[in-house]
Amino acid sequence: MANDIELVKIILDAGVDVNIRNAHNTIPLHVALARCAKLCVGFLLSAGANCNLQDDEGDNAFHIAADSAKMICENLEWIAVMLRYPNET
Numbered sequence: 217m218a219n220d221i222e223l224v225k226i227i228l229d230a231g232v233d234v235n236i237r238n239a240h241n242t243i244p245l246h247v248a249l250a251r252c253a254k255l256c257v258g259f260l261l262s263a264g265a266n267c268n269l270q271d272d273e274g275d276n277a278f279h280i281a282a283d284s285a286k287m288i289c290e291n292l293e294w295i296a297v298m299l300r301y302p303n304e305t
Contacts, residue, residue, distance in 0.1 A: 219248075219251070219252075219253035219254065219255050219256055220256070221255045221256055221259050224244070224256050224260065225259070234260060234264050234265050235264075235265060235266050235269060237269075240271055240272045240273075241269075241270065241272045242271045243265065243266070243269055243271075244256070244260055244265065245257065245260045245265040245266075245267070245269075245277050246271060246275070246277060246280050248260055249277055249280045249281045249284055249294065250280055252284060254294075257294050258297070261297060261298065261301055265301075266303040267301060267303055268303050277298055278295055278298065281294050281295050281298070282295065
């Protein structure tokens with residue numbers, strides 16, 4: 217994913233679950249946050265991505281955003297946005 221929101225829209229429009237998991241239980245939101253794909257993060261959240269789902273390491277979207285915020289990208293603003301999206305835990 218290279219922050220290609222149009223590709224994400226096409227995939228979701230085709231019926232793929234926004235919270236689909238890979239072999240490591242990583243969801244698209246985790247990938248977008250780790251890669252600092254800001255447009256995709258916002259779109260995935262608005263499409264119903266669950267911030268509380270954990271990967272095999274026990275990390276959820278908040279953990280990944282905080283960890284990648286230590287690097288170059290600025291995910292701290294996404295932490296505030298994700299707190300406004302109520303998800304079932």
